[in-house]
Amino acid sequence: MTTTTKTNWIDICQLQDIPRNTGVCADLQGTQVAIFHIQPRNLEGVSQIKAVSNFDPFARANVLSRGLITELDDKYRIASPLLKQQFCLDTGICEQDESVSISTFESRIHNGFVQLKEVS
Amino acid sequence: MAKQRIVVVGNGMVGHHFISQLHKSHSDEYEIITFCEESRLAYDRVMLTSYYTGNSADDLAMTTPEQYDEMGVKYYLNQEVISIDPQAKSVTSSGGDIISYDKLVLATGSYPFVPPVPGKDQEHIHVYRTLDDLDAIAESAKDSTVGVVIGGGLLGLEAANAIKQLGLKTHVVEFAPRLMAVQLDQGGGDLLRQKINTLGVEVHTEKNTKEIVAGETCKYRMNFADGSFLETDTIVFSAGIRPRDNLARAADLQLGERGGISINNQCQTSDADIYSIGECALWDNKIFGLVAPGYNMAKAAVSHITGGDKEFAGADMSTKLKLLGVEVASIGDAHANTPNSQTYSFIDTATGIYKKIVMDESGKILLGAVMVGDSSDYGQWLQMVLNKIELTHPPEYLLLPEAEGESGGSSAGIDALPDSAQICSCLDITKGELNEAVAAGATDISALKSCTGAGTGCGGCVPLVTQVMNAQLSKLGVSIDSSLCRHFKYSRTELYDIIRVKNIRSFNALLDDCGAGEGCEICKPAVGSMLASLWNEHVLEDELIGLQDTNDNFLGNMQKNGTYSIVPRIPGGEITPDHLILIGQVAKEYNLYTKITGGQRIDLFGAQIHQLPAIWKRFVDAGLETGHAYGKSLRTVKSCVGNTWCRYGVQDSTSMAILIEQRYRGIRSPHKVKMAVSGCARECAEAQSKDFGIIATDNGWNLYVCGNGGMRPRHADLFASDIDDATLLRYIDIIFMFYVRTADRLQRTSVWMESLEGGLDYLKEVVMEDKLGINDELLAQMEHLIDTYQCEWKTTIETPEKLKRFSHYINSSKADDNIIFGTVRDQISPSEKALELATEL
Ligand code: SRM
Ligand SMILES: Cc1cc2nc3c(=O)[nH]c(=O)nc-3n(C[C@H](O)[C@H](O)[C@H](O)COP(=O)(O)OP(=O)(O)OC[C@H]3O[C@@H](n4cnc5c(N)ncnc54)[C@H](O)[C@@H]3O)c2cc1C
Ligand code: SF4
Ligand code: FES
Numbered sequence: 001m002t003t004t005t006k007t008n009w010i011d012i013c014q015l016q017d018i019p020r021n022t023g024v025c026a027d028l029q030g031t032q033v034a035i036f037h038i039q040p041r042n043l044e045g046v047s048q049i050k051a052v053s054n055f056d057p058f059a060r061a062n063v064l065s066r067g068l069i070t071e072l073d074d075k076y077r078i079a080s081p082l083l084k085q086q087f088c089l090d091t092g093i094c095e096q097d098e099s100v101s102i103s104t105f106e107s108r109i110h111n112g113f114v115q116l117k118e119v120s
Numbered sequence: 121m122a123k124q125r126i127v128v129v130g131n132g133m134v135g136h137h138f139i140s141q142l143h144k145s146h147s148d149e150y151e152i153i154t155f156c157e158e159s160r161l162a163y164d165r166v167m168l169t170s171y172y173t174g175n176s177a178d179d180l181a182m183t184t185p186e187q188y189d190e191m192g193v194k195y196y197l198n199q200e201v202i203s204i205d206p207q208a209k210s211v212t213s214s215g216g217d218i219i220s221y222d223k224l225v226l227a228t229g230s231y232p233f234v235p236p237v238p239g240k241d242q243e244h245i246h247v248y249r250t251l252d253d254l255d256a257i258a259e260s261a262k263d264s265t266v267g268v269v270i271g272g273g274l275l276g277l278e279a280a281n282a283i284k285q286l287g288l289k290t291h292v293v294e295f296a297p298r299l300m301a302v303q304l305d306q307g308g309g310d311l312l313r314q315k316i317n318t319l320g321v322e323v324h325t326e327k328n329t330k331e332i333v334a335g336e337t338c339k340y341r342m343n344f345a346d347g348s349f350l351e352t353d354t355i356v357f358s359a360g361i362r363p364r365d366n367l368a369r370a371a372d373l374q375l376g377e378r379g380g381i382s383i384n385n386q387c388q389t390s391d392a393d394i395y396s397i398g399e400c401a402l403w404d405n406k407i408f409g410l411v412a413p414g415y416n417m418a419k420a421a422v423s424h425i426t427g428g429d430k431e432f433a434g435a436d437m438s439t440k441l442k443l444l445g446v447e448v449a450s451i452g453d454a455h456a457n458t459p460n461s462q463t464y465s466f467i468d469t470a471t472g473i474y475k476k477i478v479m480d481e482s483g484k485i486l487l488g489a490v491m492v493g494d495s496s497d498y499g500q501w502l503q504m505v506l507n508k509i510e511l512t513h514p515p516e517y518l519l520l521p522e523a524e525g526e527s528g529g530s531s532a533g534i535d536a537l538p539d540s541a542q543i544c545s546c547l548d549i550t551k552g553e554l555n556e557a558v559a560a561g562a563t564d565i566s567a568l569k570s571c572t573g574a575g576t577g578c579g580g581c582v583p584l585v586t587q588v589m590n591a592q593l594s595k596l597g598v599s600i601d602s603s604l605c606r607h608f609k610y611s612r613t614e615l616y617d618i619i620r621v622k623n624i625r626s627f628n629a630l631l632d633d634c635g636a637g638e639g640c641e642i643c644k645p646a647v648g649s650m651l652a653s654l655w656n657e658h659v660l661e662d663e664l665i666g667l668q669d670t671n672d673n674f675l676g677n678m679q680k681n682g683t684y685s686i687v688p689r690i691p692g693g694e695i696t697p698d699h700l701i702l703i704g705q706v707a708k709e710y711n712l713y714t715k716i717t718g719g720q721r722i723d724l725f726g727a728q729i730h731q732l733p734a735i736w737k738r739f740v741d742a743g744l745e746t747g748h749a750y751g752k753s754l755r756t757v758k759s760c761v762g763n764t765w766c767r768y769g770v771q772d773s774t775s776m777a778i779l780i781e782q783r784y785r786g787i788r789s790p791h792k793v794k795m796a797v798s799g800c801a802r803e804c805a806e807a808q809s810k811d812f813g814i815i816a817t818d819n820g821w822n823l824y825v826c827g828n829g830g831m832r833p834r835h836a837d838l839f840a841s842d843i844d845d846a847t848l849l850r851y852i853d854i855i856f857m858f859y860v861r862t863a864d865r866l867q868r869t870s871v872w873m874e875s876l877e878g879g880l881d882y883l884k885e886v887v888m889e890d891k892l893g894i895n896d897e898l899l900a901q902m903e904h905l906i907d908t909y910q911c912e913w914k915t916t917i918e919t920p921e922k923l924k925r926f927s928h929y930i931n932s933s934k935a936d937d938n939i940i941f942g943t944v945r946d947q948i949s950p951s952e953k954a955l956e957l958a959t960e961l
Contacts, residue, residue: 025928032936068670
């Protein structure tokens with residue numbers, strides 16, 4: 001017998017609540033998730049959403065949503081506002097110390113809403 | 121065939137250098153074993169004192185056990201070699217091991233000499249050589265108030281600096297009539313003594329310590345031969361070093377008359393299979409108490425063992441250092457011992473600079489020099505001595521600061537050096553080797569450092585290495601890459617002009633115009649700052665938010681736990697009782713940690729993101745404004761009370777400070793800008809350590825520019841004297857805007873001015889003579905910025921849209937539950953408990 005757990009997408013906020021190329025912090029069932037609204041120049045009007053843990057493992061504080069988004073060779077990273085380490089927004093791996101990484105979360109834009117996938 | 125076994129006795133700086141050189145060139149051919157009497161593998165003894173100022177033993181380590189394991193080097197820690205049997209070719213260690221060798225290398229260094237003064241073997245009496253010594257001194261310092269260093273040589277003064285840093289009242293006792301007798305002449309020694317005295321370290325020369333007995337006011341009393349005495353709790357002997365040649369002596373190797381293991385140019389001792397290198401070795405009857413000659417010996421020994429022909433050919437003992445913050449240097453024949461040599465000297469007692477040069481008979485070749493208080497010419501002069509470069513001007517030109525420019529700018533000096541000129545003495549790298557590396561693609565200083573090693577020792581040669589690199593780059597026709605980052609192929613100054621001339625208003629528009637990609641942590645804040653300096657829009661405009669670091673973004677400085685600090689502007693440090701009370705009330709209500717800052721104002725710490733608007737509303741309503749403590753912009757204008765209250769004051773410094781703070785508040789610049797105004801020459805506002813410092817005179821104001829404190833303090837330079845209010849403001853307007861327009865990102869005014877070709881004089885020409893014809897434009901720009909000033913917090917509070925971001929969660933009104941405070945001295949403090957909890961997450 002197999003059981004399937006259905007995971008749901010949870011509405012977090014409207015896309016327009018996150019100014020372009022900045023981040024916010026969301027409460028996902030008690031976990032702090034940093035969500036970033038990225039809108040590359042060449043895709044004027046087309047937004048992407050990326051979500052990682054809000055907890056900065058170096059500074060040990062919940063601050064990553066307030067960091068600066070950086071781009072290099074089409075890869076996006078978030079630079080911690082405290083000690084400036086950068087984390088890849090796709091893999092969570094720290095640029096300065098590959099042995100450290102932060103969790104990433106599934107996210108999407110749906111009908112103008114930013115959604116995170118419920119953790120089961 | 122079995123590998124040859126090399127045993128290295130002593131794992132100090134030189135022993136380790138030998139091992140790493142041998143391993144680098146011939147890693148597979150030798151079995152290397154080293155004995156290390158200390159509990160750690162080699163560490164940087166030259167930087168020993170930095171152990172007290174933040175460097176840990178790990179920071180100082182030159183290698184690690186893991187690295188040695190990986191290299192296949194076998195090491196014995198805490199084990200001394202106690203004898204050598206040259207016939208059996210083996211050594212015996214204190215642990216009882218007997219190890220045979222094919223080649224033996226003695227790198228045992230030296231030990232501090234302690235004169236046989238009665239009473240020397242007591243508690244709290246130390247030497248200064250190893251990390252263990254430093255631990256012991258720090259332990260003694262804990263219950264001491266006075267410390268004495270016996271010996272006023274190079275190491276003694278360094279030790280004095282160290283115990284002063286430990287908070288002891290410090291004395292230096294010297295047997296000779298002057299400090300640093302080996303390196304300095306009487307003039308230099310006297311000036312150094314004066315400078316050190318003003319730092320609060322007392323110097324006693326011509327004192328011969330007779331005995332150390334119990335003291336009355338302190339633990340010990342030192343009685344001197346002349347009948348005087350000194351009381352102290354801690355004593356550090358630094359009376360010279362002696363080569364550790366006891367092993368060699370017992371093995372009947374040839375020693376010098378006064379000790380030291382005799383070696384030839386290949387660094388072999390009298391037994392051809394035993395080498396000796398570093399401070400224990402005696403070459404041509406000389407001991408070399410510096411690390412660079414030791415490294416060269418290590419190279420010569422490696423070369424001989426591996427069949428090469430590199431020889432040790434002596435070493436230059438020129439030195440440059442900073443003792444107790446005073447720059448001191450000596451080059452070549454500093455004492456004018458060369459027959460018929462001529463000396464010239466220059467003394468400026470006002471600024472405390474002493475320089476002496478020794479010329480040959482013809483007056484054309486520099487033989488040696490002494491410098492105290494300013495050693496900026498060291499690199500240049502050393503090269504002139506080593507390479508016997510003929511002067512084109514009379515020798516006095518070298519000494520006169522004004523004439524320096526004419527005697528051939530720095531690059532002309534570099535071009536005059538032959539390829540064989542040694543540029544980095546620590547790692548023995550020549551100009552030719554640097555040029556080759558540059559030609560092979562090492563086109564920036566960090567690449568050049570890592571591929572040649574130059575500049576990775578004491579670091580003193582880095583300016584010269586950079587000059588050589590730049591000269592070579594321009595010779596190769598490579599333009600020096602000044603791109604801001606991967607996204608913009610322009611320098612900050614170029615981008616500033618592009619934005620200004622093309623009237624560009626957003627980051628994306630600039631990327632479209634002349635950039636690539638989407639931006640990074642370097643270009644985003646830099647462009648954000650330039651847009652603000654030019655157009656002065658509110659920093660929380662949607663287009664601008666993503667460019668700023670969090671501080672600008674939430675109008676507060678983020679603290680270690682993610683909370684923010686709040687700093688209202690307190691112009692000139694003047695504040696009404698009502699404002700003081702309000703600040704106190706708000707701090708109490710929100711339970712914020714309160715502290716007076718170093719900038720004459722009040723900082724409230726620990727505010728959470730959702731509390732910021734409400735707190736600021738209280739301040740703004742009462743007429744307080746943002747202090748821009750978070751911005752790369754004007755910070756504070758410190759003031760003294762001036763002639764309103766002070767009996768010495770000659771102008772109203774407080775009013776001037778307030779006027780200036782209000783004039784320049786909020787202006788975004790490449791880095792932060794600080795100012796101060798003092799009411800008379802007593803300088804209570806410390807104006808000469810500021811980007812702009814103003815000191816009242818009987819006739820007006822003296823303007824000082826481009827000073828700063830911080831990591832690399834720089835005294836400001838006098839820009840204009842006795843000027844009136846209007847001229848003062850005009851000058852500051854122009855200099856400030858010229859800085860905004862032409863400085864590099866994150867460059868303080870001090871570094872900026874030093875990087876301007878022509879320096880202060882050029883800046884004067886630009887400002888006073890309008891050399892570039894841009895003053896009207898700069899003044900207009902400044903006027904625009906002054907006119908468009910707004911209190912960023914006031915605007916924010918009045919715009920509900922902007923307040924949305926001031927919440928920890930976008931989808932909940934909860935606060936961050938990871939922020940927990942403890943209590944320290946009756947105020948909140950970021951709790952360690954919170955940090956512990958956080959790690960468990
Ligand atoms: C609060 C204060 C210390 C205090 O408790 O007194 C302070 C605190 C900070 N200083 Fe400072 N500095 C403070 C006075 C100074 C002074 C003294 C002065 O201004 O008279 C100096 C030396 C003078 C100078 O700058 O030339 C000073 C030299 C620095 C430096 C080194 C700058 C340099 O050029 O080397 C930094 C680092 C930087 O800016 O890159 C720094 C950076 C910082 C930062 C911003 C570090 C950071 O990024 O977190 C600190 C955060 C402030 C906050 O959270 O509010 N702070 N800092 C002082 C605030 C003064 C004010 O009212 O605004
Ligand atoms: C505070 C201080 C500041 C200095 N500043 C400078 C500077 O600015 N510039 C500069 O050029 N030089 C400076 N020096 C000098 C420099 O540190 C020495 O020239 C250099 O360390 C010499 O290296 P070495 O390997 O010959 O000796 P060391 O570094 O002394 O190493 C010798 C090692 O051998 C060990 N040893 C000795 N005998 C035995 C044995 N029988 N068995 C096993 N191990 C043994 C010792 O314990 C020691 O660890 C400074 C020295 C000090 C103490
Ligand atoms: S600088 Fe002069 S005027 Fe100002 S407080 Fe000091 S002594 Fe008084
Ligand atoms: S001279 Fe010391 S690092 Fe180059």
